[in-house]
Amino acid sequence: MIEQPIGIVFQTLMLAVFPAVTAAYEIDGRHPAEVLVGRLTRVYLLLALPAAALLGVLAQPVMHVMTQWEEFRSAYTVAPRLAAASMMYGLHYYAALGLHLARRTGQLLALTALSIGVNLIGNWWLVPVHGYDACGMVRLLSNGVLVAAVATCAHRHLRWSFPWASLIRIGLASTAAGGTTFLLQRHLPPNLLTLVMLGCVFGIVYATFSLITRELRLQDLLSLLPRRGKTP
Numbered sequence: 001m002i003e004q005p006i007g008i009v010f011q012t013l014m015l016a017v018f019p020a021v022t023a024a025y026e027i028d029g030r031h032p033a034e035v036l037v038g039r040l041t042r043v044y045l046l047l048a049l050p051a052a053a054l055l056g057v058l059a060q061p062v063m064h065v066m067t068q069w070e071e072f073r074s075a076y077t078v079a080p081r082l083a084a085a086s087m088m089y090g091l092h093y094y095a096a097l098g099l100h101l102a103r104r105t106g107q108l109l110a111l112t113a114l115s116i117g118v119n120l121i122g123n124w125w126l127v128p129v130h131g132y133d134a135c136g137m138v139r140l141l142s143n144g145v146l147v148a149a150v151a152t153c154a155h156r157h158l159r160w161s162f163p164w165a166s167l168i169r170i171g172l173a174s175t176a177a178g179g180t181t182f183l184l185q186r187h188l189p190p191n192l193l194t195l196v197m198l199g200c201v202f203g204i205v206y207a208t209f210s211l212i213t214r215e216l217r218l219q220d221l222l223s224l225l226p227r228r229g230k231t232p
Helices: 003-027 030-057 059-066 070-095 097-101 105-130 133-154 164-185 192-212 218-222
Strands: none
Touching (some): 003 030, 030 059, 030 070, 059 192, 070 097, 097 133
């Protein structure tokens, strides 16, 4: 449940990302394709990082609304790490574009197997001791290993121009929005109306801080509004 919203984000984006990067690589060359990958990674971070922050902050009221079993409600503590792990997994698609373009599917398969191995060993070692809370940390670690390994191996084929400055600004905006939402949800009853309201508050604060840090421009937000066609 926690991973599905972020999964929808990166799966939808990748439907357009891979054909666009492939066309840029074949028509314009390597450098324009690398610039495009960096820009597309920024778009992914603009959507996935705040989604992960929102899911982590609202995990407790979401679990309260969705189930009456206290045993399941207590599992909300693992949600922030699972959300971060899902976002990290989405990043590996961008890191792996060089391997896809070079048709290094065997190498990509080996790196994926390495990540799965880290996940299995970590769960075998830590879950019996720390319980399900360790699952989220192990998942985050294994996905981090996957991103690092794939980015390292794909670098010779296509350099991943990672938008570090955007990551910092988006992280600050997500932290501000998440902190505001967390403070509010502590004083509100856990119900569906509260979740909708908190989601709106998160979006407003996130957009405001993104505009302040100039990660988003006002024109970007206005372009999302529906426009009325001109009458003849």
